[in-house]
Amino acid sequence: MTLTSDRDISGRDFSGRTALVTGASRGIGYAIAAELVRAGAAVTIMSRKADDIAAAGEQLAKEADGARVLAIAGNAGRDEDRAEIVRRTIDAFGSLDILINNTGINPVYGSLIEADLSAARKIFDTNVVAALGFVQLAVKGWMAEHGGNVVNISSVGGLRSTGVLGLYGASKAAMNHLTMELAWQLGPKIRVNGIAPATVKTKFAEALYVDREDEAAAVYPMKRLGTPEDVAKLVAFLVSDNASWITGETVRIDGGLLATGTLG
Helix, strand or coil: CCCCCCCCCCCCCCCCCEEEEECCCCHHHHHHHHHHHHCCCEEEEEECCHHHHHHHHHHHHHHCCCCCEEEEECCCCCHHHHHHHHHHHHHHHCCCCEEEECCCCCCCCECCCCCCHHHHHHHHHHHHHHHHHHHHHHHHHHHHHHCEEEEEECCHHHCCCCCCEHHHHHHHHHHHHHHHHHHHHHCCCEEEEEEEECCECCHHHHHHCCCCHHHHHHCCCCCCCECHHHHHHHHHHHCCHHHCCCCCCEEEECCCHHHHCCCC
């Protein structure tokens, strides 16, 4: 399907701006990149697996009718990889105006008491420390002088306990606080916001809904699970001029799930 232009939407023309989307070979990250490309942005996408991110870059450029897309393989948890990704983005496009911290992992499920602490360290290093690292590089490399927008992709698991996703939720709660602290420290030239989705239909979340989607969706007031495009549209709003007085927020996008008083 060809991506059609919607650059005429008020406040949503990102022509002349550059975005970096981490963890963008598929799912939410790819959908965000596609949404920004549709609105005219030049976009760098990155993820760990070289073949996957190269294929995603080719597909994104093809769908977007030759839009400027740079695909880079790298590990968000490695200092040198983050530095190279930011440097190559600025070298290629001349700016870095929008940073989307989407990379996240969750190798631990179940009891915190039985959790492998090496896995806990990896979760926080990838989900929190790496996100801060990208912000530091983006600010020092471009945004401090020129301004910009940061969006951190969090989770409703960072807003309420789940009983089974404790370490992941704790890392996302840390990200939510990081968002507030950065918004305070980096305003007014740089806005920092977050998004906290409930279950979105991606490979990352398959264990939560595959073979039981109707059951999983039944607890949501909207009676469906989220899609990557739902999240992408909210990201595009938050980095647009329409959201120019919004910073430090982590916006829930959960089909009304937390309104029911449960996480399902």
